[in-house]
Amino acid sequence: MFSFEKLDYPLIQAPMAGGPNTAEMVSTVVNSGAVGSYGFAYAKADTIKRDLNAANRLVEANNSGAINANFFVFNEVEMPAAGQIDNAVSCLCELTGDTDIDIPQSPYYPDLNQQLEPVWACRPDILSFHFGIPDTAILEKARALDIAVGITATSVTEARQIEQAGASFIVAQGIEAGGHRGIFNAEASDDLLPAFSLLKSLSDITSLPLVAAGGIMTSTQIREALALGASAVQLGTVFLTTSESGASPAHKDYLLNKTERHTEITHGFSGRPARGISNRFIKAMTDKAVLPFPIQNSLTGKMRTRAVSRNDGEFQSLWAGQNFAGCRDETIAELLARLFD
Numbered sequence: 001m002f003s004f005e006k007l008d009y010p011l012i013q014a015p016m017a018g019g020p021n022t023a024e025m026v027s028t029v030v031n032s033g034a035v036g037s038y039g040f041a042y043a044k045a046d047t048i049k050r051d052l053n054a055a056n057r058l059v060e061a062n063n064s065g066a067i068n069a070n071f072f073v074f075n076e077v078e079m080p081a082a083g084q085i086d087n088a089v090s091c092l093c094e095l096t097g098d099t100d101i102d103i104p105q106s107p108y109y110p111d112l113n114q115q116l117e118p119v120w121a122c123r124p125d126i127l128s129f130h131f132g133i134p135d136t137a138i139l140e141k142a143r144a145l146d147i148a149v150g151i152t153a154t155s156v157t158e159a160r161q162i163e164q165a166g167a168s169f170i171v172a173q174g175i176e177a178g179g180h181r182g183i184f185n186a187e188a189s190d191d192l193l194p195a196f197s198l199l200k201s202l203s204d205i206t207s208l209p210l211v212a213a214g215g216i217m218t219s220t221q222i223r224e225a226l227a228l229g230a231s232a233v234q235l236g237t238v239f240l241t242t243s244e245s246g247a248s249p250a251h252k253d254y255l256l257n258k259t260e261r262h263t264e265i266t267h268g269f270s271g272r273p274a275r276g277i278s279n280r281f282i283k284a285m286t287d288k289a290v291l292p293f294p295i296q297n298s299l300t301g302k303m304r305t306r307a308v309s310r311n312d313g314e315f316q317s318l319w320a321g322q323n324f325a326g327c328r329d330e331t332i333a334e335l336l337a338r339l340f341d
């Protein structure tokens with residue numbers, strides 16, 4: 001069974017859906033003695049199987065690291081009224097000048113049980129979840145197969161629910177974090193806690209291992225998190241500009257060269273709050289109505305794909321944590337050497 005004590009480095013390379021987590025990234029981290037993660041979010045079972053097998057092929061025998069497969073927990077959502085959809089569609093066409101947009105006919109989200117089929121077969125060491133707690137049957141199956149389960153919390157209330165559900169550890173995600181905020185109910189009021197405040201509050205109420213996530217980019221911050229009682233840290237943004245990362249060229253370019261920009265939290269890309277580098281799309285979407293998650297995500301899909309193929313950083317999601325200026329053009333080996341100096 002996985003335990004943080006077995007790792008050479010108390011580090012989880014964050015699951016990052018949408019391309020950054022290549023098999024090279026995951027296996028390099030695992031071979032170094034830390035946790036390498038895949039963010040599977042919307043991925044289909046075939047892709048999940050392919051990716052887990054690809055990492056397994058590259059992982060050396062007797063490594064002291066671990067593989068983590070991460071999934072979103074989607075809530076059922078109703079299609080909004082036709083008028084609301086029309087508004088969102090015309091807003092997007094006006095903003096981008098594109099008319100080729102997929103108008104969502106029904107909410108698309110994958111079936112978690114189907115996504116998990118290859119996981120039960122490939123048996124990664126860890127299974128982690130974002131946006132909520134999966135069904136009890138899933139947690140029981142993971143326990144029966146000796147797979148540790150981590151779940152993201154952004155508040156004390158969520159952490160209590162995670163402990164009650166029987167998870168193995170909690171990822172304490174602060175407001176600084178890049179990408180989607182793991183808050184269970186995106187419509188509910190948000191405590192907006194920074195990572196270290198959340199970590200301190202959670203260490204008072206739970207004995208589960210805690211993983212600090214959000215804005216951690218340096219060895220000093222890692223030491224601070226561990227001194228506050230974290231069993232490990234989870235870092236996403238700092239891995240995006242490594243040679244092994246599959247982030248788009250524009251994403252890497254903005255992280256490394258547009259450090260005068262700031263990050264902000266937007267609902268514009270997916271309908272859920274997520275932090276990224278401010279660009280034309282995020283700014284234009286301020287105060288605009290968006291469709292509920294994940295319908296807004298389907299609506300903006302073609303725009304994002306087009307922007308990636310045109311290498312246009314202004315209309316793709318450039319997910320990044322608040323401290324992205326700490327990103328470097330480096331290999332994972334170089335990154336680990338400076339994080340654990």
Ligand SMILES: Cc1cc2nc3c(=O)[nH]c(=O)nc-3n(C[C@H](O)[C@H](O)[C@H](O)COP(=O)(O)O)c2cc1C
Pocket residue numbers: 014015016017020039040041070129130152173176177178179180213214215216234235236237238319320321322323
């Ligand atoms: C590009 C990107 C994609 C992300 N995708 C996921 C994801 O699929 N699942 C998840 O649990 N967290 C995801 N996150 C959040 C990370 O797990 C973590 O909370 C965050 O990266 C920590 O903050 P940092 O980016 O400042 O290091 C993502 C973060 C980034 C930057």
